[in-house]
Amino acid sequence: MMRRLFFLCLALAIAGATTPAFQARAQGPLRIVIDEGVIEPLPFALPEFVAETPAAAQYARQISQVIAADLAGTGLFREIPQEAFIARVTSFSSPVQYADWKAINAQALITGAVALSGDRLTVKFRLFDVFSEAPLGDGLQFGGSTAAWRRLAHKVADQVYGRITGEGGYFDSRVVFVAETGPKNARAKRLAIMDYDGANVQYLTDSASLVLAPRVSPTGDRVIYTSYETGFPRIFLLDMARLTRRALDDQPGTMSFSPRFAPNGQTVVFSLSQGGNTDLYTLDLASGRRERLSSSPSIETAPSYSPDGRQIVFESDRSGTQQLYVMPASGGAPKRISYGQGRYGTPVWSPRGDLIAFTKQNNGRFHIGVMRTDGSEERLLTASFLDEGPTWAPNGRVIMFTRETAGAGGAPALFSVDITGRNLRRVPLQGAASDPAWSPLLP
Amino acid sequence: MTLFAKPLLLVAAIGLAACSGPDRFGAESGADFGAAGAPGSAADPRSPAYFQQAIGDRVLFAVDQSTLSDAARATLEGQARWLISNTDYSAVIEGHADEQGTREYNLALGARRASAVQEFLVERGISPARLRTVSYGKERPLEICSEESCYAQNRRAVTVIAAGGTS
Numbered sequence: 282m283m284r285r286l287f288f289l290c291l292a293l294a295i296a297g298a299t300t301p302a303f304q305a306r307a308q309g310p311l312r313i314v315i316d317e318g319v320i321e322p323l324p325f326a327l328p329e330f331v332a333e334t335p336a337a338a339q340y341a342r343q344i345s346q347v348i349a350a351d352l353a354g355t356g357l358f359r360e361i362p363q364e365a366f367i368a369r370v371t372s373f374s375s376p377v378q379y380a381d382w383k384a385i386n387a388q389a390l391i392t393g394a395v396a397l398s399g400d401r402l403t404v405k406f407r408l409f410d411v412f413s414e415a416p417l418g419d420g421l422q423f424g425g426s427t428a429a430w431r432r433l434a435h436k437v438a439d440q441v442y443g444r445i446t447g448e449g450g451y452f453d454s455r456v457v458f459v460a461e462t463g464p465k466n467a468r469a470k471r472l473a474i475m476d477y478d479g480a481n482v483q484y485l486t487d488s489a490s491l492v493l494a495p496r497v498s499p500t501g502d503r504v505i506y507t508s509y510e511t512g513f514p515r516i517f518l519l520d521m522a523r524l525t526r527r528a529l530d531d532q533p534g535t536m537s538f539s540p541r542f543a544p545n546g547q548t549v550v551f552s553l554s555q556g557g558n559t560d561l562y563t564l565d566l567a568s569g570r571r572e573r574l575s576s577s578p579s580i581e582t583a584p585s586y587s588p589d590g591r592q593i594v595f596e597s598d599r600s601g602t603q604q605l606y607v608m609p610a611s612g613g614a615p616k617r618i619s620y621g622q623g624r625y626g627t628p629v630w631s632p633r634g635d636l637i638a639f640t641k642q643n644n645g646r647f648h649i650g651v652m653r654t655d656g657s658e659e660r661l662l663t664a665s666f667l668d669e670g671p672t673w674a675p676n677g678r679v680i681m682f683t684r685e686t687a688g689a690g691g692a693p694a695l696f697s698v699d700i701t702g703r704n705l706r707r708v709p710l711q712g713a714a715s716d717p718a719w720s721p722l723l724p
Numbered sequence: 725m726t727l728f729a730k731p732l733l734l735v736a737a738i739g740l741a742a743c744s745g746p747d748r749f750g751a752e753s754g755a756d757f758g759a760a761g762a763p764g765s766a767a768d769p770r771s772p773a774y775f776q777q778a779i780g781d782r783v784l785f786a787v788d789q790s791t792l793s794d795a796a797r798a799t800l801e802g803q804a805r806w807l808i809s810n811t812d813y814s815a816v817i818e819g820h821a822d823e824q825g826t827r828e829y830n831l832a833l834g835a836r837r838a839s840a841v842q843e844f845l846v847e848r849g850i851s852p853a854r855l856r857t858v859s860y861g862k863e864r865p866l867e868i869c870s871e872e873s874c875y876a877q878n879r880r881a882v883t884v885i886a887a888g889g890t891s
Contacts, residue, residue, distance in 0.1 A: 465868040491863055494827060512816075513858050514831065536835060536859060539828040552832065554859065557790070557839025559832035580832040596829065603829055626826040640826050666870070669826050685823075687870035716827070 311389055311410040311417055313357050313446045315678050315701065322359035323445070325352060326387035326411075328370040329363065330395050330404070337397035340427065344395055344404060344434040351438035351452045354478065355679075356704030358445075361387050373405065382411045389417070391441055400426050404433045408441050418444045431480060432723065439722075449676040452477060455720045456672075456681060457495045457504050458695060460484065461713040465691060470715075472506060472519070477674070477719070479695075479709040485519060486526075494539060494670070495519075497720045499546045504718070505529070507538040516540040516551050518566070529564055530571070537562075539582045543610070544590040550574070552582040561595060561612075574612040585629045585637075586610060587654070594618070594628040594637055594654075605639060607654065618656030627670055630654070632721075633677035636700065640669040640682075649682045651700055662702040666691075670715070675722040681708065683715040772813065772885035775806050783841060785879040788825070790836035792844060800841060803883055804848035814854040817841045818882045822875035823862045834859030841881040 313323055329345045332338040352358040368381035373394035382390050393406035405422040409415070423436050432453055439450025460473040460482070469488035472495055475481060485504065486492055493514070495506035504519040511528070514536045519526040529549065530537040540551035549564045561574040561581045575581045579599035586593055587610075594607050597615070603624040606615035619625040623643025630637055634654070641648040641661065647668040650661040667685040674680070678700055684707075685693040693715040695708040708714070766773040775781060781803075783796035792800065807815065819838030821830035838857035846852050867874035 466865050468863070491860075493831075493863070513856075534856070536831070538831050552828065554832060554835035557836045557843075557857075559835060580829065580836075582828040582832050583826070596826075598829075603826075626829050642825070645824075667823065689868040689870075691868075691870060 311413070311445055315357070315446055315448060315699065322353075322357055323388050324359045324361050324386055325389040325391060325441075326361045326366060326382055326385065327352075327391045328366060328368075330393035330406070331370065331373050333373070333394050333396040334398070337395045337402070340397060340402055340430050341395040344430060344437070345393070347431055347434035348391065348393075348438045348441070350478070351435060352441060354706065355442065356699065356706075357442075358389075361385055373407075377409055377414075379409075379411055379414045382409075387411050389441070389445065391437075393437065397427070400428075402427055402430055402433060404437060406437045406440070408444055431476060435476075446678075448678050449722070451674040451676045451679060451719075451722065453723045454675050455497075455501075455723065456695075456708075457485070457497055457718045457720065458714050459492060459495065459716045460710075461693060461715060462488065465689065472504065473714075474521070475708075475710070482710065485521070485524060494716045495718045496541045497718050498542050499544055499721060501720045501723065503546075505540045505542060505549055507540065514538045516549070516564075518549075529566070539584065541585055543586050544588055550584040550586065550593060552584070561593070572612075574608070575615075583627045587630045588632055588634045592630075594630055596626045596628060603642075605637070605656070618652070618654070619659075620656060621659055629671050629673060631673050631677040632675060635677065638671035638673060638680050640671065649680060649698065651680075660700075660702065662698050662700070663696070663705060668696075670717070672717050672719045674719055681717040681719060683717065685715070770810055775803070775810075775883075775885050779803055779806055781884065782880045782882040784876060785837055785881070787822075787875075787879070788833065790833065790840045792840055797844070800844045801848070804845050804850060807845065807850045807854065808848075812887070813885050814856075814888055815845075816884045816886060817845075817855060817857045818864075818884060819857065819859040820864060820866075820878055820880050820882070821862045822878040823865060823870065824875065825862060827861060827863075830861035831859050832861075834861045837879075837881045841883065845883075 327349045330341040332341040349360045353360045365385045368378040370392055390409040390411050396403045403424045407420045408417045410417045423433050425433050435452035438452045443450045454477045455474055456477055457474045459470045461468050461470050463469045470492050471488040472485040472492050474483050491509040493507040495504045502521055507514050508517045516529045516537045517526050518529050536554040538552050540549050547566050552559050553562050559580045559582055561584050563572045579597050581597045584593050584595040591610055592607050593610050596603050597606050603626045605619040605625045605628045606617050608615035623641050625639050625641050627640040628637050636651045637654055638651050641650050646664050648661040649663040649668050649671050652659040665684055666687040669683050671680045671682045679697055681697045683693050684696045692713040695714045695717050698705045764771045766777045779802040780799045783799050817838040819834030821833045842855050842857050865878045867877045
């Protein structure tokens with residue numbers, strides 16, 4: 282007997298409609314623990330979602346493909362090809378033939394349906410634990426315009442991922458990055474934004490001025506970045522809806538760069554160079570009030586807030602080489618946390634608060650790594666000629682970064698890797714790209 | 725002058741690519757002065773082209789360093805003398821780094837290098853008001869191979885002469 286379906290709005294779903302069901306299954310077989318690293322991806326079956334109106338057929342097919350690609354793209358799941366299916370799903374409400382799915386070794390089954398009315402799409406889905414012969418969580422329904430069909434797919438995939446891993450999802454998110462064109466000695470750069478998987482690229486600035494290292498606000502509506510628009514590096518604030526921008530700090534004789542939002546979205550921490558010395562400052566966006574956080578002859582840069590806003594991790598060469606330090610967000614005595622071989626830079630606090638991602642240079646190689654916030658349990662996730670600039674997925678379980686190839690024809694591209702060091706992937710984009718900045722999960 | 729022949733060609737190419745851009749003080753602007761010709765040519769000691777080619781507009785740095793070498797100091801002595809006798813010009817000093825480093829750190833390192841040159845010129849009597857500094861970090865390499873021969877040319881501070889003395 283099928284469980285009754287609950288059609289809920291997204292807000293309700295996020296508020297925890299799925300949590301009790303998940304907790305009940307915590308000891309069951311349909312469970313992936315990301316910290317342990319996954320040797321064998323979990324096989325799932327995703328029969329093409331049923332089109333409930335003829336015009337919805339195209340969307341049903343595409344949405345099904347994006348959901349499957351999201352899940353398989355994590356490296357935690359493996360899609361069973363449709364050709365292997367014994368059962369056919371022709372109606373969303375027909376009973377699940379568990380034996381048919383067990384026979385092809387599907388551990389998870391995802392069924393769904395898509396309806397189209399005007400330009401409004403409705404997607405509903407169910408997730409089943411095949412071996413327990415039971416649904417995993419309630420059925421859910423999402424609605425949106427046809428233009429947002431990929432987002433609807435990502436929302437379904439986030440639900441499935443969340444129920445099976447116990448982690449928050451990250452598919453319904455975007456990434457701001459620097460799109461690059463031209464030869465290595467005259468690179469043109471412009472800000473761009475894409476879906477997390479490389480789809481839907483749009484440009485946010487033209488390429489008249491060099492732009493570097495964008496960061497997305499905690500509410501996802503603004504971007505802060507460094508531009509050479511005035512001929513000197515300056516931090517700018519961009520409103521993503523209106524595409525308007527303004528310079529935030531324009532002190533003559535100085536350069537400002539490496540900005541990052543505080544979790545409150547109102548304060549920005551950044552580096553300011555004056556007379557060859559680079560220190561950390563904060564800027565209150567509303568009042569324009571600037572405060573100096575560090576005052577030493579060494580380089581202090583690449584600051585990043587802890588998610589509670591109380592601490593800042595940054596890099597400094599005060600010891601003689603680049604190393605990582607943590608200090609109170611109001612300034613004060615920093616504590617060094619990196620002690621391994623080589624140089625450490627670009628620290629970024631995980632949105633979960635448990636880890637700090639960084640770039641490490643050692644023996645002529647670059648690595649992306651993670652460590653606990655006290656510097657312990659350092660783990661290198663990647664190695665190449667030049668990896669740098671990690672950014673966290675909203676759930677703190679995946680990192681995207683820049684990988685640049687060597688030589689005259691060298692060019693940067695975006696890659697992602699999960700925190701266990703598995704599933705290294707290149708983000709599919711047409712041109713060269715660098716400096717990714719992952720947005721929060723979309724509303 | 726094999727030292728400068730190759731960079732100059734590249735500089736000319738960059739100048740074309742960036743001429744519509746607002747990076748007014750890039751190494752690119754040097755191309756404006758590069759054309760051979762009578763007034764303002766490299767043969768004219770009062771020309772920025774002479775400054776760039778005969779005196780040398782750039783000094784090089786060791787890996788991750790901003791200390792001026794003896795060779796750099798010799799070049800900068802020449803730059804200072806030229807600036808003292810050509811007061812109609814100001815200068816923007818660009819600091820650059822090679823690609824072996826993270827983006828933010830290289831920006832800060834380039835700032836150190838530009839500042840080292842600025843301090844030297846100010847010590848030699850150039851008014852600070854005539855000198856501005858900018859760091860490009862690793863964003864504007866001259867040489868594009870990923871070997872020390874290229875890196876050595878990219879770890880540089882370039883004094884770019886601009887019309888209009890500010891004092």
